[in-house]
Amino acid sequence: GGVACGVGAMQSALFLALQHDVGRMERGGRRRSSEAEEAEKGRMKRTIIKDWKTRLSYFLQNSSNSNKRKSKKVGKHRTYFRPSPEEAQLWSEAFDELLANKYGLAAFRAFLKSEFCEENIEFWLACEDFKKTKSPQKLTSKAKKIYNDFIEKEAPKEINIDFQTKNMIAQNIQEATHTCFSAAQKRVYSLMENNSYPRFLESEFYQELCKKTPITRAAQGT
Helix, strand or coil: CCCHHHHHHHHHHHHHHHHHHHHHHHHHHHHHHHHHHHHHHHHHHHHHHHHHHHHHHHHHHHHHCCCCCCCCCCHHHCCCCCCCCHHHHCCCHHHHHHCHHHHHHHHHHHHHCCCCCHHHHHHHHHHHHHHCCHHHHHHHHHHHHHHHHCCCCCCCCCCCCCHHHHHHHHHHHHCCCCCCCCCHHHHHHHHHHHHHHHHHHHHHHHHHHHHCCCCCCCCHHH
């Protein structure tokens, strides 16, 4: 009986040792898999931020090109540099704060492009430009272009507004006035403020801008 007991004890000791090894392997496997997941998350985050920065620099360059004459004035260029975390945090206080800042606007456009709804901000910007137009001839030609680009059915950048508003615009652009697109612009502004803007504030890129440490040293000169 003693031998049987000894064998049983050895078997149970072996079983426990095996269980321990299996447990350790599982824990190691879990640790490795969670490390791999973290590494993958980090890689994805870096890719997202890299894509953002590519789009952002494109919008910033376009913005500075369109304002070349104005930007010769002292201090104008400052708005194209990466904002301080304090400046970036201001954008979360009001949607208008974000739109009024050159870098903020470019960052928001880059974000909307990543969400495939950049037509909203492009339409809003086209309306802002339209309202500043002084020449009646230019007003009519710009109104038709905005209508063709954003309003008519199956326009290349068709915005999501109701049929009634579209019809009203179609009638009004025949004799264009500065208020042609007012209702549509308000609607699109509200859509962005209530949907895209809160998502932008939660995005990786915006969170990085609000941190004290920059994403990379190169980003500071963007």
